[in-house]
Every structure is written in structure tokens, then in C-alpha cells.
Amino acid sequence: MRLKPEQLGSRLKHSGLAPIYYISGDEPLQLLEAEDEVRRYARNQGFDERIVMSVSKDFDWNQLKDTSANLSLFSSKRLIELRLGDVKVGTEGSPALVEYAGQPPADNVLIITSAKIDSQSQKSLWFKALDKAGIMIQVWDVKPDELPNWVQQRLLREGKQISPDAARLIAERVEGNLLAARQELDKLCLLVEKTNIELDDVLAVVADSTHYDVFILAEDVFSGHIVRIIRTLNGLQKEGAVPLAIFGALMWEFRRACSMAYQTGTGMPREKVLAGYHLRPERNKAINRLLDRYSTGRLQMLLTSAMRVDRILKGAQKGNSWDELAWFLLRIAGADIQKNLSLM
Incomplete structure (x- = not known):
């Protein structure tokens, strides 16, 4: 099932955890926050053990099968994180993922993260198997003309409103870097107590920068x-x-x-x-x-x-x-x- 990052919270609230999440894209903030949201929800549901596997070119894909099959000494529920980065799944990884997706263990949640996935990979057997068994989330860069609105929506989540001029100023400053934008907005929320943030408020906060x-x-x-x-x-x-x-x-x-x-x-x-x-x-x-x-x-x-x-x-x-x-x-x-x- 395909979801947008902003739909993830509602999906978790109404349908609970899926057995598999595949989160892909090149924009680090949205990738990190989507992963954190699943991780946080899983922890609240008793998934106390976390296992992280980073995939390299010589990665042994049997580790995925062995890890999911072995009983845990610490918790009956485990969160397994498989970090692909920009490494291709390849001929060894494909059957391992297809097998896992065919019968995912009931007490495991698998989170797979990777760089932006190309159209050819989306036609592969392993991708289709993951799509059928779990949730697929692709994150995209926020375009320059969309960034002021992204700033406004982000602050609305914090119960604040920001004027268009102030939002444009922040958007220009961060130059498309959402991690930098989050830092600026966190600083604004901390230092500006009022609900409506104007251009002068932004200028005052960053005046000594x-x-x-x-x-x-x-x-x-x-x-x-x-x-x-x-x-x-x-x-x-x-x-x-x-x-x-x-x-x-x-x-x-x-x-x-x-x-x-x-x-x-x-x-x-x-x-x-x-x-x-x-x-x-x-x-x-x-x-x-x-x-x-x-x-x-x-x-x-x-x-x-x-x-x-x-x-x-x-x-x-x-x-x-x-x-x-x-x-x-x-x-x-x-x-x-x-x-x-x-x-x-």
C-alpha cells in the first residue's frame, strides 16, 4: 500500500502497525521523521527490542531470515531496521525480501529505508512483494516554491501562524534544506511566545546570527x-x-x-x-x-x-x-x- 508521509500518522492511529514499512527518498528530514513515527508507535505497542542491520555490497541476506526466526531473550516483539542506503537489493537480496514478505513474523515489524528508488526497481518482484505485504512511503524534495507553505504548515502543527513574508524569508535562508528549516522553526517556537509570527519576529530571532x-x-x-x-x-x-x-x-x-x-x-x-x-x-x-x-x-x-x-x-x-x-x-x-x- 502506498502512503504519503503526511498520511502515516492517521494510518497508524486507525489501522495500527503493518508488518513492513519501506521508506525511500533522498530528503533526509522526511525520511527520518517517517521512520521515527513508526518506531515511536511500535515502542508504545510493546516492541521493546530494536535490531539494526546496515546493508553493504557484501551483506549476508541470510541475516534477515535468521534474525526474524530466532527467539528473543529480551522481548517477544522486535523492531527490525534494514538500512539499504543507496545499495541495490541485487540477486541475493531479492529472494530474501520476497520470502520475508510472503510470511512476515507476527511479532516483528520490519522498517526498510533507502535512497530514492528508481522506476526499474519498482517493477521488481521484491518491491511488489513488499508493496503487497506492507506500507510503501516515498519522500520527495520540497520544491522552492512549495517551501514557504511547508513552513506555514509546519508551524500550524505547533499551534502558531506565520505571515507569508516571514515564511518566505525562512525559506530563502535555508535554501531547500529542511533540516535547517526545522532548526529555525524550533528556535522561533522557543523564543517567540505569541501565536502569530511576523517578519519582525523572524528578524529579531536571527539578528545575532x-x-x-x-x-x-x-x-x-x-x-x-x-x-x-x-x-x-x-x-x-x-x-x-x-x-x-x-x-x-x-x-x-x-x-x-x-x-x-x-x-x-x-x-x-x-x-x-x-x-x-x-x-x-x-x-x-x-x-x-x-x-x-x-x-x-x-x-x-x-x-x-x-x-x-x-x-x-x-x-x-x-x-x-x-x-x-x-x-x-x-x-x-x-x-x-x-x-x-x-x-x-
Whole structure:
């Protein structure tokens, strides 16, 4: 039986445990939480013993049969976890899973986890046997345009509501990383007591975060706010931030902006291009200023010059890391380099 991750809780509540759960996908948070939900329910039902088997290329599939058949010295009910990762089931694993699924032991629950399963594997005998005997859950990455809604729904589970602007800000910060998003939302729930969370609440919670300083720095660089750039860099340097980490985060943003410029260069209307990235209004304005400032060719030249900065920050070429980082960011911002470096 196929289920979506969000249907699992209701299924457990109304139908109890299935003998087999196969949870697959490449998004770690949803994979972990689905597994935890089954594990937690099983523990409440008296499945006190837990056996974990990690499958490698030389894994002995007889272990599954032997483990399920042997009587336990500790508990009559056992939770068996079979972790496939990205290892293929293969010719030895297939009959073992088919046999287990054909007659799963009554006092065992088997949880199988794996990376995203391909269409060919879904046609295999072992997959069909597991599908017939148990619950199949596939988790998918949350798309960028879906992430703000995911943030809102996640907070609703905690009895809180968040404004669309605040949800978009968090979505942009975590860049599709749901584990990072959960950490941010947990922090918000802990520090913001009121039910309705606004943009100012998010800004206040993350105001002392170096990660947030870098996030805002990108907007200042694209917008050409020279004094802010210098002030932020000075602050980050005093806090002991690592120039390479700042550079890496900003290059992710800059490459994305360059991709937008390339798309507009192919004839697509800029407004349509930027709309496809679901940017916050502030970020949208900043990107527009950058694209007004430089042609696609000029942005490509700046990307090329970033290679030199990268080598210096990694110690492969001589130079002052903070000066080179500032030089590069101020160039993107359209500044008079000599004049503004003297302010640092």
C-alpha cells in the first residue's frame, strides 16, 4: 500500500502497525521523521527490542531470515531496521525480501529505508512483494516554491501562524534544506511566545546570527549599499567569522543571480525570470539593481575573477583574505575600490 508521509500518522492511529514499512527518498528530514513515527508507535505497542542491520555490497541476506526466526531473550516483539542506503537489493537480496514478505513474523515489524528508488526497481518482484505485504512511503524534495507553505504548515502543527513574508524569508535562508528549516522553526517556537509570527519576529530571532548577516550582506552587495557592506564585513571579522565560509555563501547567491541574467539574455522577460525564483520583495529589488548595473558579459567576468579570490581564501595563492573578499564584493556592488577599501 502506498502512503504519503503526511498520511502515516492517521494510518497508524486507525489501522495500527503493518508488518513492513519501506521508506525511500533522498530528503533526509522526511525520511527520518517517517521512520521515527513508526518506531515511536511500535515502542508504545510493546516492541521493546530494536535490531539494526546496515546493508553493504557484501551483506549476508541470510541475516534477515535468521534474525526474524530466532527467539528473543529480551522481548517477544522486535523492531527490525534494514538500512539499504543507496545499495541495490541485487540477486541475493531479492529472494530474501520476497520470502520475508510472503510470511512476515507476527511479532516483528520490519522498517526498510533507502535512497530514492528508481522506476526499474519498482517493477521488481521484491518491491511488489513488499508493496503487497506492507506500507510503501516515498519522500520527495520540497520544491522552492512549495517551501514557504511547508513552513506555514509546519508551524500550524505547533499551534502558531506565520505571515507569508516571514515564511518566505525562512525559506530563502535555508535554501531547500529542511533540516535547517526545522532548526529555525524550533528556535522561533522557543523564543517567540505569541501565536502569530511576523517578519519582525523572524528578524529579531536571527539578528545575532552570522548566517543571517551573510544572508543580508548578499542583498546589500546586489543593491550597491557600500557603507553597509563595509560595516557588515568589519563586524563579521571581529566576530571571528571565516572569510571562505562567507565567500561560499555569497557565491551561491551570486551564481544564482548570474543564471537569472543569462535567462534574460536569451530573451525571456526579466519579470518572468525573477518570478520563477519566488524571491522576497527585498531580494527581488536587489537582483534588479544588480542586473541594471551589469550586462551578462560583465557578470561573467566577475565570476571569472572569483576564481582568484577563491584561491587566496584557500591559501593556494598569496594575499590578504579579508581585503580580497572586500575587493570582490565591492566590485559586484559597483564601488570605487580604492576609495572604499580605505574606509575599512
